[in-house]
Amino acid sequence: MDLALTPLLFWLKKIVVALVLPPLLPLLPIVLGLLLGMRWRRLGNALAWSGVALNLLLISPPSVSWLVRQVEHAQALEADAARRAQAIVILGAGRRSHAPEFGGETVNRLALERLRYGARLARETGLPILVTGGTVRDETPEAQLMQAALREDFGLEARWVETAARDTRENARFSAVHLGAADIDAVLLVTHAMHMKRAQAEFEAAGLAVIPAPTAWLGGGEDDAGADQALPLLPSQNTAYAGWFALHELLGGLAYRWSR
Incomplete structure (x- = not known):
């Protein structure tokens, strides 16, 4: 299907x-x-x-x-693994439609967490960035909002702006088209640690070699008493x-x- x-x-x-x-x-x-x-x-x-x-x-x-x-996803990105990548792919996570302080609309906090980490990786590695995210209504495609946030808030330019994807599978398939045209087949994939397993599977199914670059863990391992260190006790x-x-x-x- x-x-x-x-x-x-x-x-x-x-x-x-x-x-x-x-x-x-x-x-x-x-x-x-x-x-x-x-x-x-x-x-x-x-x-x-x-x-x-x-x-x-x-x-x-x-x-x-x-x-x-x-x-x-349990592990953070290791520097040695990052050297195998040819580009950074940052997945969209949603928009904030009412953002008058930004002139109308902008990315939501989840997308901003991904953009922040992707920007750090871009500065550390010098790799080009692809942002991906579309829309199903008469709105600005999410990838364009991501592109604007990268430029205005992080001083970086996205090389590819994929604006058609409406879910994770389409993120992978449509990003692979852009990257394939540039002979790129190995990427740092930036998304939330909770979303990484599903996203990685989709990008690999689209023919890309994925080096996971997760961010924003909601779990933090267990302490000596068996409690999750990142979650409240109640x-x-x-x-x-x-x-x-x-x-x-x-x-x-x-x-x-x-x-x-």
């Missing part, structure tokens, strides 16, 4: 993703249980309490830490976000493998 998406399929995918991820995921059995409980009390109670339990699992540090370890907005991101990558990886 080809995952090149029409706008309709893109938004259908977004709806499905919203239903299978927090905060809607644990709410669905709760609501269903309350409705069924009016007729079948035991079944309704079981469903409602299962939703509560699922919500607790998705915000509790021990269970979230386990989820994070399943998907997060449930919080940080553990909820890490749980959402980890589940998103687990399900995304499964969907991409099934669609090959």
Whole structure:
């Protein structure tokens, strides 16, 4: 199955993703249980309490830490590995549409984390940069916002600006076209550590040799007591976000493998 998406399929995918991820995921059995409980009390109670339990699992540090370890790339880039690359590819991560202090719209904080690390690598290695990210609406393509942020905030120019991709698979396929035209087949791939495994698989499937350059870890290994050093000890907005991101990558990886 080809995952090149029409706008309709893109938004259908977004709806499905919203239903299978927090905060809607644990709410669905709760609501269903309350409705069924009016007729079948035991079944309704079981469903409602299962939703509560699922919500607790998705915000509790021990269970979230386990989820994070399943998907997060463990190692930072090593200098020796970076020498094999011919270019740096920075993946888009979203936009901030209302940014009046920047004149209208700009990249969001996730994209900015990737751009910051990609800019550091570019200065250290002297390698050219490709930014990739498109749009499905009448907006500025994300890669153009990334290009502007690199120029205005980091003093760097992207050599390639790939503006058509709408998901990670398209990031890989369309970037490979630009790089192939320049006889480049080995890249430093910059994305979040949580997203790296899925992104690396897609870029390798597109024919590129990938040297992972992850950034912005949400997990931090375990201390002597077995607690994740990067996550708070109690449930919080940080553990909820890490749980959402980890589940998103687990399900995304499964969907991409099934669609090959």
